Amino acid sequence: MTAAAHAQTTGAKTTYDLGNAVELVSKEEGHRQPLAPEFVSLEDFSPLEVAYDFGRIRREDIEAGPRSIWRYKQLLPVPSNVDEHPNTEPGCTRLVRADRLAKALGVKQIWIKDDTGNPTHSFKDRVVAVALAAAREFGFKVLACPSTGNLANAVAAAAARAGWDSVVLVPSTLERAKILMSAVYDGSLLAVDGNYDDVNRLATELAAEHEDWAFVNVNVRPYYSEGSKTLAFEVAEQLGWRIPEQIVVPIASGSQLTKVDKGFRELTQVGLVEDSPVRIFGAQATGCSPVASAFKEGHDVVQPVRPDTIARSLAIGAPADGPYVLDVVRRTNGAIEDVTDEEVVEGIRLLARTEGIFAETAGGVTVATAKKLIEAGKIDPDQETVLLITGDGLKTLDAVQDKVGPKATVAPSTEAVNAALGL
Amino acid sequence: MTAAAHAQTTGAKTTYDLGNAVELVSKEEGHRQPLAPEFVSLEDFSPLEVAYDFGRIRREDIEAGPRSIWRYKQLLPVPSNVDEHPNTEPGCTRLVRADRLAKALGVKQIWIKDDTGNPTHSFKDRVVAVALAAAREFGFKVLACPSTGNLANAVAAAAARAGWDSVVLVPSTLERAKILMSAVYDGSLLAVDGNYDDVNRLATELAAEHEDWAFVNVNVRPYYSEGSKTLAFEVAEQLGWRIPEQIVVPIASGSQLTKVDKGFRELTQVGLVEDSPVRIFGAQATGCSPVASAFKEGHDVVQPVRPDTIARSLAIGAPADGPYVLDVVRRTNGAIEDVTDEEVVEGIRLLARTEGIFAETAGGVTVATAKKLIEAGKIDPDQETVLLITGDGLKTLDAVQDKVGPKATVAPSTEAVNAALGL
Numbered sequence: 001m002t003a004a005a006h007a008q009t010t011g012a013k014t015t016y017d018l019g020n021a022v023e024l025v026s027k028e029e030g031h032r033q034p035l036a037p038e039f040v041s042l043e044d045f046s047p048l049e050v051a052y053d054f055g056r057i058r059r060e061d062i063e064a065g066p067r068s069i070w071r072y073k074q075l076l077p078v079p080s081n082v083d084e085h086p087n088t089e090p091g092c093t094r095l096v097r098a099d100r101l102a103k104a105l106g107v108k109q110i111w112i113k114d115d116t117g118n119p120t121h122s123f124k125d126r127v128v129a130v131a132l133a134a135a136r137e138f139g140f141k142v143l144a145c146p147s148t149g150n151l152a153n154a155v156a157a158a159a160a161r162a163g164w165d166s167v168v169l170v171p172s173t174l175e176r177a178k179i180l181m182s183a184v185y186d187g188s189l190l191a192v193d194g195n196y197d198d199v200n201r202l203a204t205e206l207a208a209e210h211e212d213w214a215f216v217n218v219n220v221r222p223y224y225s226e227g228s229k230t231l232a233f234e235v236a237e238q239l240g241w242r243i244p245e246q247i248v249v250p251i252a253s254g255s256q257l258t259k260v261d262k263g264f265r266e267l268t269q270v271g272l273v274e275d276s277p278v279r280i281f282g283a284q285a286t287g288c289s290p291v292a293s294a295f296k297e298g299h300d301v302v303q304p305v306r307p308d309t310i311a312r313s314l315a316i317g318a319p320a321d322g323p324y325v326l327d328v329v330r331r332t333n334g335a336i337e338d339v340t341d342e343e344v345v346e347g348i349r350l351l352a353r354t355e356g357i358f359a360e361t362a363g364g365v366t367v368a369t370a371k372k373l374i375e376a377g378k379i380d381p382d383q384e385t386v387l388l389i390t391g392d393g394l395k396t397l398d399a400v401q402d403k404v405g406p407k408a409t410v411a412p413s414t415e416a417v418n419a420a421l422g423l
Numbered sequence: 424m425t426a427a428a429h430a431q432t433t434g435a436k437t438t439y440d441l442g443n444a445v446e447l448v449s450k451e452e453g454h455r456q457p458l459a460p461e462f463v464s465l466e467d468f469s470p471l472e473v474a475y476d477f478g479r480i481r482r483e484d485i486e487a488g489p490r491s492i493w494r495y496k497q498l499l500p501v502p503s504n505v506d507e508h509p510n511t512e513p514g515c516t517r518l519v520r521a522d523r524l525a526k527a528l529g530v531k532q533i534w535i536k537d538d539t540g541n542p543t544h545s546f547k548d549r550v551v552a553v554a555l556a557a558a559r560e561f562g563f564k565v566l567a568c569p570s571t572g573n574l575a576n577a578v579a580a581a582a583a584r585a586g587w588d589s590v591v592l593v594p595s596t597l598e599r600a601k602i603l604m605s606a607v608y609d610g611s612l613l614a615v616d617g618n619y620d621d622v623n624r625l626a627t628e629l630a631a632e633h634e635d636w637a638f639v640n641v642n643v644r645p646y647y648s649e650g651s652k653t654l655a656f657e658v659a660e661q662l663g664w665r666i667p668e669q670i671v672v673p674i675a676s677g678s679q680l681t682k683v684d685k686g687f688r689e690l691t692q693v694g695l696v697e698d699s700p701v702r703i704f705g706a707q708a709t710g711c712s713p714v715a716s717a718f719k720e721g722h723d724v725v726q727p728v729r730p731d732t733i734a735r736s737l738a739i740g741a742p743a744d745g746p747y748v749l750d751v752v753r754r755t756n757g758a759i760e761d762v763t764d765e766e767v768v769e770g771i772r773l774l775a776r777t778e779g780i781f782a783e784t785a786g787g788v789t790v791a792t793a794k795k796l797i798e799a800g801k802i803d804p805d806q807e808t809v810l811l812i813t814g815d816g817l818k819t820l821d822a823v824q825d826k827v828g829p830k831a832t833v834a835p836s837t838e839a840v841n842a843a844l845g846l
Contacts, residue, residue, distance in 0.1 A: 117540050160778065170829075190831055190840060192835050404603060412625045
């Protein structure tokens with residue numbers, strides 16, 4: 001049975017149980033429509049976003065909840081029994097007080113939100129878990145995505161855990177390691193002869209054709225993207241229920257940055273935290289920096305680019321949420337900066353060296369951009385700064401392979417070791 | 424200043440603050456000696472183990488503690504302010520109710536303790552964190568280890584986070600990925616021309632020569648190994664403060680299995696859980712199964728072997744704690760079994776397919792051994808079973824590379840996708 005069929009059988013006007021979510025709103029002109037697996041407004045052709053009617057939400061109830069993103073289920077578009085279905089239980093990752101990194105960067109205080117601790121080691125587990133919960137409610141039967149890495153892993157793992165079929169589409173040129181990591185969960189992984197743009201277009205066509213396939217980042221995207229708010233929720237709770245002064249967020253499609261902002265605003269709206277300003281900064285790799293360029297040039301629109309960077313998980317040349325990122329960053333008095341691939345690798349190494357955290361290239365972008373923004377006086381060194389580290393270095397080993405290695409190769413003797421270490 | 428010098432300057436009889444730990448006891452004859460960075464009894468030449476004088480320990484105090492192994496600090500050989508020093512904050516990993524795996528194996532209930540969520544994605548973060556805390560108290564200045572993988576990552580990361588120097592010794596033939604993962608934290612990684620036995624012997628020599636180097640698994644081993652108890656503590660707390668009925672633990676040196684047993688016994692001793700029997704099962708790869716062989720043949724001693732298995736993190740041919748493993752397994756009415764490399768890969772795939780958890784080869788050993796023990800009627804299918812998944816599949820990708828991959832490579836068209844999926 002397709003999702004559409006499911007909707008029909010349950011009545012003329014279907015009402016879904018998605019918690020406090022009440023409708024979809026178009027981002028441009030605010031047109032409202034019922035909750036459904038749709039992602040673009042047919043009124044103004046802008047993306048649809050979930051709107052809520054929050055009841056009373058208390059810190060105590062959240063704190064008594066599960067150690068996963070479901071503790072925030074009242075703030076997400078998911079059924080109230082969401083945690084009773086098998087899921088990967090993402091979230092509640094570490095917020096690390098990074099004093100050594102702060103010292104290296106010459107600022108007062110830095111916090112690392114370390115999302116490498118998620119089940120498949122990236123923040124994608126958060127958004128996929130929310131997408132799966134909504135997809136189940138809509139009656140979908142198959143979890144699907146186009147991806148070049150982290151999302152493929154997260155979808156394949158989440159579907160396996162839930163007992164769903166999955167269809168994961170990746171470019172056939174993808175690195176062997178990423179293929180293996182997506183294939184091991186035994187869903188339907190298909191290598192597509194084409195680049196990521198081809199794969200993405202194919203996904204949209206397939207979503208239209210297969211009504212029981214939930215492409216997490218296509219037809220259930222409004223629900224999926226809400227999962228990124230949990231980064232904001234966790235940071236605020238881990239800081240003792242307050243909003244940080246400054247935060248640096250990597251930009252791919254731009255969705256994460258806008259949802260982090262939305263998360264902080266919703267916490268304030270429902271009274272879980274006091275209203276206080278947060279400056280939101282965006283980070284891009286120079287090889288794919290359309291949003292940074294638009295910000296610097298004072299534009300409201302984002303000119304697409306052809307990506308060329310080692311930070312592949314951020315390499316979206318035509319970022320869908322780019323304009324909204326510009327709005328958020330300008331409204332919060334932040335900034336957007338970009339860094340070279342060389343700086344990305346240095347960012348990875350700086351974080352590893354100072355805090356023992358091994359980030360993927362996107363994390364290197366965030367750290368290096370923070371460094372650049374500090375040096376330019378844009379990030380205030382006297383205020384705290386949170387850095388979002390959204391993925392794991394084990395997934396992008398190629399980035400560091402020419403830069404790190406043994407100090408020396410020695411004979412198995414104490415003399416040889418001492419000599420190599422200059423002792 | 425060396426550790427020995429540090430001890431001298433603080434008085435004739437040094438007392439260290441290691442919490443409730445009071446002395447070291449030899450495992451064979453129970454000789455007692457003061458807490459110190461020593462690992463073998465000079466009385467009976469058996470390994471030394473930490474003994475405690477536990478005061479009153481309450482569930483509420485633990486539950487109010489940090490979300491890391493430090494919530495159990497009263498049960499570990501660490502100073503009471505241990506969590507005030509920068510550390511990787513390992514532990515509090517997921518305990519996953521694995522209903523799909525249980526169904527596949529034909530048993531009532533399985534729980535997966537998923538230690539891939541630790542900071543460097545293996546249980547080694549637990550033992551290294553305890554070793555570092557004790558080493559700091561003893562006055563050591565450098566964190567060191569011989570290793571072929573997970574331990575190297577954990578030591579290098581923990582030292583970086585703490586601002587310590589590290590010396591990590593690995594065989595020069597180690598896979599490039601493991602070298603990179605150890606090198607990125609920028610300690611002194613040395614590749615040694617020789618096999619792991621050579622590297623291990625070299626570590627013992629260096630520990631004798633450099634009195635301010637704490638080799639976590641050599642001269643501070645009694646403290647290090649206590650970290651594995653936290654697996655038992657967390658499982659019990661996550662089950663609602665009770666001991667599981669059955670548990671399967673992989674065997675390398677055998678230390679982890681004996682410490683899981685010690686952990687459960689200490690919880691009972693201090694009254695945190697009710698006394699109830701737990702059957703402890705051991706898992707080995709057939710290519711390195713000296714403890715399984717001794718168990719099956721009814722021997723009390725373990726005959727060393729030359730390892731030949733893809734489960735390299737378990738490939739210790741002469742396991743130091745082998746005899747103690749035999750004691751625990753026999754006392755608790757468990758069993759020890761071993762599985763072929765082919766079964767290991769099938770174990771990895773079974774866990775990934777059913778629960779969306781991607782384990783390293785050691786995890787494949789645990790799952791495959793559990794399957795074998797269930798089929799042989801040794802694990803009771805009507806009782807619950809906990810499986811310890813101690814490391815991450817991303818670290819042993821080679822094991823699955825010939826077995827998993829895309830279902831098909833297709834042209835970028837819906838027709839091609841549908842045909843490939845038989846739709």
